[in-house]
Amino acid sequence: MTVTTQPSGPELADVHAIVEQVWSSFLGDEEPLLPRYADAAEEGTPAFPAEHVWSAAVSVHGGWTGTVTVELSSSVAQSLTRLMLAMEDEPLDDAEVADAVGELVNMIGGNIKSLMPGPSALTLPVVAAGRAAHSSELAEVARFDAMWNGEPVRISVHAPQS
Amino acid sequence: MTESPMTQRAMIIDDSKAMRSILRRIVSGLSFETAEAAHGQEALDQMEAGFMPDLCLIDWNMPVMDGYTFITEVRKRPEWRNITLMMVTTESEQGQIVKALAAGAHEYVIKPFTPDAIVEKLELLGLVSKGVLA
Amino acid sequence: MAPASFQLIAALVLRETSIIYEPRKEYLVEARLHPLAAQAGCASVDAYVQMLSINPVERRKAIDALTINETSWFRDNAPYQAFTETMLPALMANRTERRHLSIWSAACSSGQEAYSIAMLLDQHLPAGWTADILATDVSTAMLTRVENGRYSQVEMNRGLPATSLVKYFTRAGSEWEIVPALRKMVRTRHLNLAEPFPVIGTFDLVLLRNVLIYFDQPTKHGILRRMHQHVASDGYLLLGSSETTLDLPADLHAMWDREQIGRVQAHRPAGGLTVPRPSSTTFSAALTGARP
Ligand SMILES: C[S@@+](CC[C@H](N)C(=O)[O-])C[C@H]1O[C@@H](n2cnc3c(N)ncnc32)[C@H](O)[C@@H]1O
Numbered sequence: 001m002t003v004t005t006q007p008s009g010p011e012l013a014d015v016h017a018i019v020e021q022v023w024s025s026f027l028g029d030e031e032p033l034l035p036r037y038a039d040a041a042e043e044g045t046p047a048f049p050a051e052h053v054w055s056a057a058v059s060v061h062g063g064w065t066g067t068v069t070v071e072l073s074s075s076v077a078q079s080l081t082r083l084m085l086a087m088e089d090e091p092l093d094d095a096e097v098a099d100a101v102g103e104l105v106n107m108i109g110g111n112i113k114s115l116m117p118g119p120s121a122l123t124l125p126v127v128a129a130g131r132a133a134h135s136s137e138l139a140e141v142a143r144f145d146a147m148w149n150g151e152p153v154r155i156s157v158h159a160p161q162s
Numbered sequence: 163m164t165e166s167p168m169t170q171r172a173m174i175i176d177d178s179k180a181m182r183s184i185l186r187r188i189v190s191g192l193s194f195e196t197a198e199a200a201h202g203q204e205a206l207d208q209m210e211a212g213f214m215p216d217l218c219l220i221d222w223n224m225p226v227m228d229g230y231t232f233i234t235e236v237r238k239r240p241e242w243r244n245i246t247l248m249m250v251t252t253e254s255e256q257g258q259i260v261k262a263l264a265a266g267a268h269e270y271v272i273k274p275f276t277p278d279a280i281v282e283k284l285e286l287l288g289l290v291s292k293g294v295l296a
Numbered sequence: 297m298a299p300a301s302f303q304l305i306a307a308l309v310l311r312e313t314s315i316i317y318e319p320r321k322e323y324l325v326e327a328r329l330h331p332l333a334a335q336a337g338c339a340s341v342d343a344y345v346q347m348l349s350i351n352p353v354e355r356r357k358a359i360d361a362l363t364i365n366e367t368s369w370f371r372d373n374a375p376y377q378a379f380t381e382t383m384l385p386a387l388m389a390n391r392t393e394r395r396h397l398s399i400w401s402a403a404c405s406s407g408q409e410a411y412s413i414a415m416l417l418d419q420h421l422p423a424g425w426t427a428d429i430l431a432t433d434v435s436t437a438m439l440t441r442v443e444n445g446r447y448s449q450v451e452m453n454r455g456l457p458a459t460s461l462v463k464y465f466t467r468a469g470s471e472w473e474i475v476p477a478l479r480k481m482v483r484t485r486h487l488n489l490a491e492p493f494p495v496i497g498t499f500d501l502v503l504l505r506n507v508l509i510y511f512d513q514p515t516k517h518g519i520l521r522r523m524h525q526h527v528a529s530d531g532y533l534l535l536g537s538s539e540t541t542l543d544l545p546a547d548l549h550a551m552w553d554r555e556q557i558g559r560v561q562a563h564r565p566a567g568g569l570t571v572p573r574p575s576s577t578t579f580s581a582a583l584t585g586a587r588p
Contacts, residue, residue, distance in 0.1 A: 025274035110252025270458035279453035
């Protein structure tokens, strides 16, 4: 019987659609989010940088269990914070950036939760300056890489190793 | 319901300052006077202290008191029965929507949304009439 | 984008859809083509426009991107309220034998208009009655969307009451899918309003909303003239909220009566019967597509 094994993760196309919608709703579509497929990422373009990065994660527990993580360069994080707060040139503090990035992962994570068997609960976001670290019990089950304004954005989904 | 010539008031309840700011810009544009709270308890405290909203925009997942609990608390108070409650949340499982409506939410907007979506829902609820936007 | 590219694309859109893009809308054309150009690997919108002359698939995509598909559930609310409160009871009173209603959504975009009506019919049409809704558009991409009946989260938020969301839709991945009962009420057909209409019969209600604004005067007038024979003599034609004050030539003006229903103005065929007429007329007209 397959009833007990949870589907490992969401379809990449669905993750892409969700990220796209969150992006265009709040950040406008003048500057499109351009998907970066694995092969294009391999040739030439450097891997996701280790510095000047923000990361945020939410976890889902219940019908499906897993973690949704957003990583973006600090310049993307700053731009999206300014757009969400409608601030032009005033200086931003880290708390404001953390709040905006946290809301971003909350929106993406909540919608990814609805793709999976429910009911499940969503945790509050955890935000950090720097790359995300994942426990070794979790395996990556979906990843969406994109470029915005020439800077990298990554959304990844991790679930327990079955 | 009676038409009041006074400015309508909206309470925006969300733990994200960025999201409160987005919602505030939308409802202020519809000439609502606004107050903000970072969770359900803070909103209840402000209402007890005298800010009586016509409309609450309510996130679901928040620290201290979540939006679902906030709705059930408001619904316990007969003197608050005229307040329109609208969830604005990333919770989008069908079962959750049904649960919120059963608890007394009047409308439900799923994040992400565009500003039009909020305006159109408020039109459905009769809180905003088309003329306001012209 | 270069003026020559703009002229090329504007001419293409005009030829295929009759939609007019004036030079001051250049920014809009550029914004809508930019993502397509990037996807197609073109260095600029100009290069993309060049490519359109040799690539029919991209040409279709560009036209679809430039037909304005903006729509929402129960758009403007008032027409739908007038439908349930006034038009539906009046139409039903005249059709007690046939017990069937035909409705046409004449520039249906992604289908929100047609399915909004389907929801109201589901709620207000008594048992024993049936209805069909014809949804037409010039954009084949839009017709495919109507057939799929799937909507993104962002689209679902636009004007759809939460109670209807849980009643009429189920989750399908990142989208929501309309329930089969409503899906079955709606059929689609490709139809360019700017050209002579095919044989499609008459309808009790025609929604021709938020599309005339994109055409020039002669095209608008031609459509309203041709539309006359497709509205049942006691039926209704609904235009968009900014489209009812059209300046019409005298003869065309005389073809339509205007009736204020709540906050909306409905057009009705002039000289039409507002009292019950022999039901056999309705019957044969609808069956054969013949004009009364
Ligand atoms: C702004 S939408 C209106 C949708 C809907 N009627 C409403 O009011 O929400 C306009 C629609 O008209 C369609 N359209 C444009 N030119 C057309 C033509 N010549 N014939 C038929 N449909 C056309 C477009 O493809 C688009 O879907």
